[in-house]
Amino acid sequence: MVAKEFQETPQIVIRDVSYRYPDAEDYALEGLNLTIHKGEFVAILGEHLAGKSTFCQLLNGIIPNFKGGELEGSVLVCGLDTQDVSVAELARKVGIVLQDPEAQLFTTKVINEVAFGPENLGLEREEILRRVRWALKVVGLEGMEDRPPPSLSGGQKQRLAIAAALAMRPEVLVLDEATSQLDPVGTEEVFSVVRRLNREYEVTIIMSTHKSEEVARFADRILVIHQGRLIAQGTPQEIFRDTELLRRAAIRPPQVSELANYLEAHSLRMLEFPITIEQAKRGIEQLFAGV
Amino acid sequence: MDYSAGYYPGHGFFHRLDPRVKIALMAILTIIVPLVRHVYIAVAMLLTVVVLWCISGLPLRIMGGYLKMLRGIIAFLFVVQAILHPGEVALIDPLIPPSVPLIGGKGSVTMEGLLFAALITVRLLALALAFFLVTVTTPIHLFTLGLVRLGLPYQLAYTITTAFNLVPTLQAEAKLIMDAQRLRAFSAFEQRNPLARMKAYPLLLTPLVIGAMRRAQLMAVAMESRGFGSEGERTYIEDIAMETKDWVFVGLTTLYCVAVLAVNF
Numbered sequence: 361m362v363a364k365e366f367q368e369t370p371q372i373v374i375r376d377v378s379y380r381y382p383d384a385e386d387y388a389l390e391g392l393n394l395t396i397h398k399g400e401f402v403a404i405l406g407e408h409l410a411g412k413s414t415f416c417q418l419l420n421g422i423i424p425n426f427k428g429g430e431l432e433g434s435v436l437v438c439g440l441d442t443q444d445v446s447v448a449e450l451a452r453k454v455g456i457v458l459q460d461p462e463a464q465l466f467t468t469k470v471i472n473e474v475a476f477g478p479e480n481l482g483l484e485r486e487e488i489l490r491r492v493r494w495a496l497k498v499v500g501l502e503g504m505e506d507r508p509p510p511s512l513s514g515g516q517k518q519r520l521a522i523a524a525a526l527a528m529r530p531e532v533l534v535l536d537e538a539t540s541q542l543d544p545v546g547t548e549e550v551f552s553v554v555r556r557l558n559r560e561y562e563v564t565i566i567m568s569t570h571k572s573e574e575v576a577r578f579a580d581r582i583l584v585i586h587q588g589r590l591i592a593q594g595t596p597q598e599i600f601r602d603t604e605l606l607r608r609a610a611i612r613p614p615q616v617s618e619l620a621n622y623l624e625a626h627s628l629r630m631l632e633f634p635i636t637i638e639q640a641k642r643g644i645e646q647l648f649a650g651v
Numbered sequence: 652m653d654y655s656a657g658y659y660p661g662h663g664f665f666h667r668l669d670p671r672v673k674i675a676l677m678a679i680l681t682i683i684v685p686l687v688r689h690v691y692i693a694v695a696m697l698l699t700v701v702v703l704w705c706i707s708g709l710p711l712r713i714m715g716g717y718l719k720m721l722r723g724i725i726a727f728l729f730v731v732q733a734i735l736h737p738g739e740v741a742l743i744d745p746l747i748p749p750s751v752p753l754i755g756g757k758g759s760v761t762m763e764g765l766l767f768a769a770l771i772t773v774r775l776l777a778l779a780l781a782f783f784l785v786t787v788t789t790p791i792h793l794f795t796l797g798l799v800r801l802g803l804p805y806q807l808a809y810t811i812t813t814a815f816n817l818v819p820t821l822q823a824e825a826k827l828i829m830d831a832q833r834l835r836a837f838s839a840f841e842q843r844n845p846l847a848r849m850k851a852y853p854l855l856l857t858p859l860v861i862g863a864m865r866r867a868q869l870m871a872v873a874m875e876s877r878g879f880g881s882e883g884e885r886t887y888i889e890d891i892a893m894e895t896k897d898w899v900f901v902g903l904t905t906l907y908c909v910a911v912l913a914v915n916f
Contacts, residue, residue, distance in 0.1 A: 464873035480878035
């Protein structure tokens with residue numbers, strides 16, 4: 361994958377963040393320090409309940425403004441301290457797509473779903489309709505304006521949720537397990553839309569997921585969260601070849617990486633560590649050719 | 652889950668009415684229906700509502716569904732009112748023999764009791780069917796817009812309309828849970844014995860309430876994340892306007908209500 365150039369100015373700066381849910385004894389997140397740049401595609405991996413959702417909701421101020429609890433440290437998003445501004449204000453900067461395709465859609469028509477956000481911002485009707493058309497086109501749902509959201513497929517529902525977030529024109533899009541309830545076709549739909557947003561529109565993507573095959577293809581950087589702590593970060597290559605880390609954080613790497621790790625354990629090392637099928641194919645051919 | 656379960660799309664005459672007119676209709680009926688004192692007026696109002704349903708362009712099975720839903724409470728109300736209402740013309744002798752202390756001699760069914768029970772239940776039926784007709788023909792966002800145009804703050808209007816939608820939402824959810832239970836050979840809800848069914852209700856209500864609370868939380872997060880509660884005036888992509896047909900409906904309804912009250916008193 362060609363490495364992307366990122367702007368020098370950091371877009372999200374997290375400093376010494378620890379967070380406890382209301383009435384909880386243990387920290388859901390602890391000792392978090394992190395910088396994310398504009399245009400990055402960041403994947404968050406970790407077990408169920410490791411703190412991935414908490415991290416996602418930290419970025420748009422749902423935590424702590426809506427959920428309460430105890431937040432130490434600071435979260436700066438696009439120059440705004442999430443503890444100083446309302447969730448509604450942050451919604452212009454950070455869009456979020458949740459795991460449950462149904463609970464986050466609550467209107468009777470696709471067009472109203474997408475318009476809900478810009479309407480809340482009090483934009484002119486013409487501007488709202490322009491944004492709705494644009495957002496539906498980006499996610500490939502144009503022509504479905506009058507469909508009731510419950511009648512859409514899983515992949516379409518999540519694309520609609522993305523469109524609804526996009527209509528706010530956010531600079532950052534957070535996807536919290538947004539493909540975990542989708543079949544392979546729906547997953548592919550969502551990932552290709554997200555990649556397009558990242559590449560063509562320079563939207564920063566932060567995505568928590570379990571689907572390492574897709575992460576390997578699209579992500580610039582992986583964050584590994586384990587028991588509320590950021591225990592590692594790096595490129596997909598770096599993360600997926602660290603067998604000790606994978607075991608500790610209970611992350612399943614792409615199958616080709618698993619194969620490469622197995623071969624390495626038996627002293628067969630590929631020239632380039634594979635994370636995609638193409639790389640694995642090349643590596644195996646080279647192994648056979650005795651390079 | 653389908654959060655718009657109450658709305659049924661269509662282009663009938665009731666669908667096209669301005670939501671403000673429909674809200675006003677609900678308000679007026681809420682005031683007038685309890686004032687009705689004669690069974691024949693209540694029956695006439697019920698028939699009017701049924702006629703409105705018939706010309707609304709909606710499939711009649713929807714009304715049938717609501718009637719089916721209401722039959723239990725209607726039957727219960729009828730029996731209780733018939734027994735408890737005092738009267739002179741006894742039709743059925745006291746259910747409890749006079750020899751029993753304290754409550755002896757109670758529980759007789761009289762002509763007056765029957766008429767009163769009929770009045771209560773027909774009134775309730777007319778009101779409920781009218782409300783359902785409005786909710787079935789009005790998409791929730793237009794409802795909200797109607798309330799806002801009537802002068803309510805957006806967040807309050809949104810809360811009210813969401814509450815209105817709660818019943819169909821919970822119904823859809825309950826059906827889902829019951830189906831899931833049935834798939835695992837749980838048959839208490841199909842039993843004739845009402846006691847057995849009563850005992851099974853906690854098994855339905857627990858997941859229903861927990862599920863509803865979880866979804867409400869998620870929905871609130873989703874809404875906040877899309878700027879719900881922003882400061883400043885909210886805008887709407889749709890607009891509503893009172894047209895001739897709306898004014899005609901308002902006029903006819905007013906006449907109807909005046910006529911009802913005139914006959915009533």
